[in-house]
Amino acid sequence: MTIPWETLKQQLGDKLRFGESIRNAHAKDESYHEPHVPDAVAYPEETEDVVALAQFAHEHRIPLVAYGAGSGLEGQAIPVRGGISVDFSRMNRILEVRPDDFLVCVEPGVTRQQLNDALRPYGLMFPVDPGANASLGGMAATNASGTTAVRYGPMKANVRKLEVVLADGRVVEIGTLAAKSSSGYNLVELFVGSEGTLGLFTKLWLRVYGVPEATLAASAEFQTVGEAVNAVCMLIGSGLQLTRCELVTKPYIEIINRQFDTDYAPAPTLFLELSGSQAAVQADMATVEDLLRDAGAVRVATVMDERARQKLWHARHNAAYALMRTYPGLSHLSTDVCVPMSKLPEAVDVAEMWIERLGIRGGIVGHVGDGNFHVSLMVNPSDPDDLGRAYELSHHLVEYAISVGGTCTGEHGVGLGKMKYQKKEHGEALTLMQDIKRLLDPDDLLNPGKLVDGIA
Amino acid sequence: MTIPWETLKQQLGDKLRFGESIRNAHAKDESYHEPHVPDAVAYPEETEDVVALAQFAHEHRIPLVAYGAGSGLEGQAIPVRGGISVDFSRMNRILEVRPDDFLVCVEPGVTRQQLNDALRPYGLMFPVDPGANASLGGMAATNASGTTAVRYGPMKANVRKLEVVLADGRVVEIGTLAAKSSSGYNLVELFVGSEGTLGLFTKLWLRVYGVPEATLAASAEFQTVGEAVNAVCMLIGSGLQLTRCELVTKPYIEIINRQFDTDYAPAPTLFLELSGSQAAVQADMATVEDLLRDAGAVRVATVMDERARQKLWHARHNAAYALMRTYPGLSHLSTDVCVPMSKLPEAVDVAEMWIERLGIRGGIVGHVGDGNFHVSLMVNPSDPDDLGRAYELSHHLVEYAISVGGTCTGEHGVGLGKMKYQKKEHGEALTLMQDIKRLLDPDDLLNPGKLVDGIA
Numbered sequence: 001m002t003i004p005w006e007t008l009k010q011q012l013g014d015k016l017r018f019g020e021s022i023r024n025a026h027a028k029d030e031s032y033h034e035p036h037v038p039d040a041v042a043y044p045e046e047t048e049d050v051v052a053l054a055q056f057a058h059e060h061r062i063p064l065v066a067y068g069a070g071s072g073l074e075g076q077a078i079p080v081r082g083g084i085s086v087d088f089s090r091m092n093r094i095l096e097v098r099p100d101d102f103l104v105c106v107e108p109g110v111t112r113q114q115l116n117d118a119l120r121p122y123g124l125m126f127p128v129d130p131g132a133n134a135s136l137g138g139m140a141a142t143n144a145s146g147t148t149a150v151r152y153g154p155m156k157a158n159v160r161k162l163e164v165v166l167a168d169g170r171v172v173e174i175g176t177l178a179a180k181s182s183s184g185y186n187l188v189e190l191f192v193g194s195e196g197t198l199g200l201f202t203k204l205w206l207r208v209y210g211v212p213e214a215t216l217a218a219s220a221e222f223q224t225v226g227e228a229v230n231a232v233c234m235l236i237g238s239g240l241q242l243t244r245c246e247l248v249t250k251p252y253i254e255i256i257n258r259q260f261d262t263d264y265a266p267a268p269t270l271f272l273e274l275s276g277s278q279a280a281v282q283a284d285m286a287t288v289e290d291l292l293r294d295a296g297a298v299r300v301a302t303v304m305d306e307r308a309r310q311k312l313w314h315a316r317h318n319a320a321y322a323l324m325r326t327y328p329g330l331s332h333l334s335t336d337v338c339v340p341m342s343k344l345p346e347a348v349d350v351a352e353m354w355i356e357r358l359g360i361r362g363g364i365v366g367h368v369g370d371g372n373f374h375v376s377l378m379v380n381p382s383d384p385d386d387l388g389r390a391y392e393l394s395h396h397l398v399e400y401a402i403s404v405g406g407t408c409t410g411e412h413g414v415g416l417g418k419m420k421y422q423k424k425e426h427g428e429a430l431t432l433m434q435d436i437k438r439l440l441d442p443d444d445l446l447n448p449g450k451l452v453d454g455i456a
Numbered sequence: 457m458t459i460p461w462e463t464l465k466q467q468l469g470d471k472l473r474f475g476e477s478i479r480n481a482h483a484k485d486e487s488y489h490e491p492h493v494p495d496a497v498a499y500p501e502e503t504e505d506v507v508a509l510a511q512f513a514h515e516h517r518i519p520l521v522a523y524g525a526g527s528g529l530e531g532q533a534i535p536v537r538g539g540i541s542v543d544f545s546r547m548n549r550i551l552e553v554r555p556d557d558f559l560v561c562v563e564p565g566v567t568r569q570q571l572n573d574a575l576r577p578y579g580l581m582f583p584v585d586p587g588a589n590a591s592l593g594g595m596a597a598t599n600a601s602g603t604t605a606v607r608y609g610p611m612k613a614n615v616r617k618l619e620v621v622l623a624d625g626r627v628v629e630i631g632t633l634a635a636k637s638s639s640g641y642n643l644v645e646l647f648v649g650s651e652g653t654l655g656l657f658t659k660l661w662l663r664v665y666g667v668p669e670a671t672l673a674a675s676a677e678f679q680t681v682g683e684a685v686n687a688v689c690m691l692i693g694s695g696l697q698l699t700r701c702e703l704v705t706k707p708y709i710e711i712i713n714r715q716f717d718t719d720y721a722p723a724p725t726l727f728l729e730l731s732g733s734q735a736a737v738q739a740d741m742a743t744v745e746d747l748l749r750d751a752g753a754v755r756v757a758t759v760m761d762e763r764a765r766q767k768l769w770h771a772r773h774n775a776a777y778a779l780m781r782t783y784p785g786l787s788h789l790s791t792d793v794c795v796p797m798s799k800l801p802e803a804v805d806v807a808e809m810w811i812e813r814l815g816i817r818g819g820i821v822g823h824v825g826d827g828n829f830h831v832s833l834m835v836n837p838s839d840p841d842d843l844g845r846a847y848e849l850s851h852h853l854v855e856y857a858i859s860v861g862g863t864c865t866g867e868h869g870v871g872l873g874k875m876k877y878q879k880k881e882h883g884e885a886l887t888l889m890q891d892i893k894r895l896l897d898p899d900d901l902l903n904p905g906k907l908v909d910g911i912a
Contacts, residue, residue: 018556018752034526036806062624069542080560098796098798099741100689100692100797100798101796101798102692102797103796110467112736123693124693136830142638143636143637143638143642144638145636146889149635149636153636154611154636154638156502156642156645157609157613171884172883172884172885172888173883173885174882174885174888176794176861176862176881177795177796177798177860178607178794178795178826178827178828178857178861178862178863179794179796179797179825179826179827179828180599180601180605180609180610180826180828180866180867181599181863181865181866182598182599182600182601182610182649182793182796182863182865182866182867182868182869183863183864183865183870183877183878183881183882184649184870184878184881184882184885184886184889184907184908185646185649185650185654185889185892185908186599186612186645186646186649187646187647187885187888187889187909188649189612189642189644189646190641190642190643190645190646192642193638193640193641193642204831206595209690209695210692210693210694210695210696211695212695212696213694225710236558236666237555237558237579238582238664238666238668238733239665239666239667239668239669239731239732239733240666240732240733241697241732274734275695276695276696276697276740277694277695277696277739277743278730278738279736279739279740279742279743280735280737280739280740280743281736282735282739283733283735283736283739284732284733284735284736287733287736289512291632296506319489329494338632338634338636338637339633339634339637340554340557340559340634340635341556341557341558341635342554342556342557359762369635370634370635370636371634371635372634372635372636379487401489401634404633405632405633405634406632406633406634407632407634407636407637407638407639408639409638409639410634410635410636410637410638411638413639414638414639414640415548418639421639422639422640425632425640426630426639426640427628427629427640428627428628428629429628429629429630429640429643430625430640432630432643432896433640433641433643435896436641436895436896438714438890439891440888440891451640451641451892452640452641
């Protein structure tokens with residue numbers, strides 16, 4: 001079948017591109033899944049352009065695959081069956097800031113940092129931080145989270161309303177601007193995390209927050225990962241509200257020290273953050289110190305000044321880059337299971353055991369307040385054995401996580417890498433998900449071959 | 457068609473009842489919607505009983521309507537097309553408490569207070585508090601919330617996993633025990649708030665929280681509702697974490713004073729609560745006092761001792777009962793819109809204007825941190841004019857709320873009373889909801905005639 005591209009070209013003009021370099025640039029994301037070149041790349045500038053794309057795709061049975069910042073880690077943006085890569089980078093306007101409602105309305109191509117720059121004059125911030133300067137549309141599509149989820153939740157807790165273009169070109173608004181609602185079905189959460197398989201987001205209304213008056217940080221070293229995790233349980237159980245709560249294991253600490261000129265003791269270490277009013281945070285930090293020592297911390301260092309705090313989080317945030325610099329020429333691959341808190345020490349044991357047994361280069365960092373952790377692995381992507389060992393480690397971790405009631409992905413999403421675990425994790429519920437996919441996208445045109453695609 | 461009840465009776469024995477008084481007791485909830493008597497009442501004791509009910513209902517095309525504690529305010533439990541009322545009161549076991557995971561697994565008939573009693577020895581609590589001692593299954597079905605939602609969110613933020621019996625008798629588990637996940641579609645939120653129209657919950661895994669070390673309260677009087685709401689915006693914008701944040705308007709304060717021997721000044725009053733570590737809460741309360749005074753509070757009274765705090769919240773929680781005692785012989789009816797914060801002063805103006813114009817007896821209380829407020833009305837349910845005026849007030853408020861991007865129900869749910877606003881609020885998205893209903897319940901047997909039922 002010949003696709004009458006000229007029809008679409010007439011509608012979209014230079015917003016539709018076919019050049020090889022542009023198409024190649026949309027063949028992959030930051031993952032190590034095999035690239036696949038789209039037939040065309042579209043740069044919509046408004047909702048109507050997306051509607052035109054959907055109508056054309058619907059009429060001619062062409063896949064549409066959303067593309068945000070390309071920072072995905074599981075191949076969500078790879079157009080595995082060709083079609084049109086819909087690059088939202090030109091839909092990058094912040095349409096409305098409503099400071100009194102703690103709400104913003106943005107287009108999907110707005111990035112996290114762009115939004116925070118725009119919010120700063122209002123004393124507001126958008127807290128979800130996956131590390132990369134991802135697009136907010138992409139973050140919503142994968143239900144991204146990161147270091148601050150322990151306080152502010154993942155994307156699904158912070159998307160209040162969406163404008164979505166459906167597979168047949170219909171435009172729907174789902175959700176309201178109210179802080180809570182018991183009206184109708186909760187469709188916003190159904191679309192958040194759907195990885196472009198149910199619809200394309202064209203506007204997002206997001207919850208934003210006042211910047212706390214004060215933020216303090218601390219690091220605490222433990223003899224074992226188990227002790228560190230127990231300490232976190234005690235902190236959370238005490239009703240204290242942590243803003244960040246990260247675990248870095250010993251090998252990773254050594255790498256960080258080498259790369260960032262820090263002198264953390266080589267031990268499982270918690271990096272913590274509290275925020276709120278100046279007086280409250282100082283008072284809470286004293287409580288945190290006491291609790292950490294009671295829980296067996298070998299050393300607790302509180303970080304009271306802002307420069308030192310920035311340095312601490314710089315080290316944590318850039319841990320993966322430290323690893324990359326340690327192994328030049330290799331590429332980075334990350335696992336992403338999330339388990340019930342009580343299973344975290346055992347999960348880390350499982351990870352360390354397989355790292356040693358398989359002889360792979362990697363370090364463990366974890367959003368320990370959520371039970372979510374990553375093994376950052378350095379692999380040679382052109383060496384099938386090396387990649388194979390990395391996948392084997394990930395496989396053992398996923399099997400463990402699902403066996404204890406956890407999930408194969410805490411924040412990176414399913415994409416291509418975690419499709420094979422959907423049946424095991426969701427059981428009969430996967431059938432429901434596939435039914436919903438068929439209902440909303442009967443011709444399988446929206447990011448086909450992903451997420452709940454029929455792998456039984 | 458004759459229904460072969462004896463087949464079902466053989467399976468369920470005395471768990472299936474036909475007595476008139478039992479059936480009459482399941483004909484209504486606490487709302488003023490017209491009762492409808494079910495053909496039978498079932499008291500399942502385990503998931504398999506619910507499966508038997510669903511299979512029988514499916515085979516013989518009989519409606520199944522879930523019944524929790526009967527404390528609903530919008531008629532969700534009324535079997536408007538007859539069939540079987542499924543009373544979950546015998547499925548009231550707390551199946552598992554996992555303190556280290558901050559999780560519990562309960563059956564749907566467990567009540568909020570029952571759960572909190574069981575959690576107390578662990579130093580844990582389940583914070584969602586709709587006022588009534590509702591069943592947790594019912595609370596999940598309506599996405600209930602209440603005074604603590606400003607900190608802990610509504611039910612959908614606190615249900616992590618569900619076991620659901622579908623219309624055809626299939627049992628699915630949706631969600632995981634992990635604190636966050638980006639795996640598959642977010643079906644938990646789709647089922648939470650679905651009011652028994654998509655499936656029957658048979659197990660719920662809920663998030664629980666450590667009891668904070670200290671809790672302090674304050675009240676603050678303002679000259680106008682607008683000033684009070686602006687003060688709340690300042691508090692939230694400062695990054696302070698409020699645990700409760702309630703507004704009571706002047707007429708209601710007068711009623712509370714009369715009934716509870718309190719001496720609040722007759723003015724729009726905020727009731728606030730902070731919780732956390734002792735030192736932090738005391739420090740924050742000082743900040744709160746300053747901010748409230750800066751925002752124009754005429755008087756701020758902090759409540760430092762526990763008895764006084766209990767008294768304060770007793771008055772707020774029982775405000776509706778104070779109103780009832782003020783108008784003996786009349787019945788209570790509550791509106792429930794939720795608007796973006798900035799629209800709250802105008803919404804309260806609209807409410808006060810219509811209260812006066814229609815000449816009805818009522819007071820306004822609001823979960824002002826969420827933009828959700830109720831007009832509590834005292835009506836004579838056997839006087840159509842009186843009821844008509846109450847519905848007229850509710851109608852004007854809903855129209856206003858939807859016009860400013862809010863919702864027709866913040867926490868009571870749709871049931872029968874808010875069905876007529878679903879099209880206006882959700883627009884084309886209602887079609888999606890109806891499609892999902894048809895997908896999951898093609899024979900329209902699960903709570904038929906509710907929520908998204910085809911009223912265009």
